[in-house]
Amino acid sequence: MTYANPKLDDKVPENNHEFFRAQAKELESADYGDLEFFSFDEVEGVWSGQPLNRTVGTIMGPSGKETYYNLPMSGVVNIMRSMGNKDLYWVRADGCKMLGRYIMVAADLRVHPRGSLVETSLGTGIVCDTGEFALSNPYQIDIAVAWK
Numbered sequence: 001m002t003y004a005n006p007k008l009d010d011k012v013p014e015n016n017h018e019f020f021r022a023q024a025k026e027l028e029s030a031d032y033g034d035l036e037f038f039s040f041d042e043v044e045g046v047w048s049g050q051p052l053n054r055t056v057g058t059i060m061g062p063s064g065k066e067t068y069y070n071l072p073m074s075g076v077v078n079i080m081r082s083m084g085n086k087d088l089y090w091v092r093a094d095g096c097k098m099l100g101r102y103i104m105v106a107a108d109l110r111v112h113p114r115g116s117l118v119e120t121s122l123g124t125g126i127v128c129d130t131g132e133f134a135l136s137n138p139y140q141i142d143i144a145v146a147w148k
Contacts, residue, residue: 005031008090018104022073030137038136039055041089047061047062047119047120047122047123048120049061049062050121050123051122052066052067052068052120052121052122052143054068054095054145054148055148056131061103061119061120061121061123061141062119062120062121063119063139063141064086064137064139064141064148065070065137065139065140065141066120066121066140066141066142066143067140067142067143068139068142068143068144068145068147069106069131069142069143069144069145070144070145070146070147070148071082071144072098073089073104073144076128076129076144077089077128079114079128079129080099080114080128081113083114083115084107085100085115086111087099087100087101087102088093088100090106090147094122094146095146095147096123096143096144096145097144097145097146099126099128100126101124101142102117102123102124102126103120103122103123103124103125103126104125104126104129104143104144105118105125105126105128105129105142105143105144106127106128106129106130106131106133106134106141106142106144107127107130107133107134107140107141107142108130108137108139108140109127109130109134109139109140110134111134111138111139112127112141113127114127114128115127115128115144117137118141120141120143124144125129125141125143128144129142
């Protein structure tokens with residue numbers, strides 16, 4: 001199972017299930033209500049090729065060129081909240097930054113509007129952001145991760 005990691009981007013908690021369960025209990029008593037725990041089967045897609053990783057920093061994935069970025073996501077999450085998204089922001093055990101059951105990605109918003117779903121090599125992504133890369137490649141997907 002993969003458990004929600006609600007810590008801020010600048011903190012890296014130890015990767016154990018008891019820690020995540022304790023954090024989920026703490027959040028349940030706050031504003032989030034009951035938290036779901038997702039298994040990898042529920043959050044990963046069906047890509048059978050080489051997945052993106054920090055060593056292989058660029059691949060051709062199921063939707064085109066994939067790269068990754070690691071930036072604080074609070075502003076991006078706030079934009080998604082302003083659009084009505086209330087899904088939990090968390091970091092999956094493999095380092096993918098998640099919004100609910102979807103990997104947070106940046107894309108050209110003219111091709112993939114904010115909130116749309118797109119397949120990546122690491123699972124289904126939700127478009128939350130864009131970047132300068134979109135000017136030169138409107139089909140590139142930039143995956144939000146916690147990799148250093």
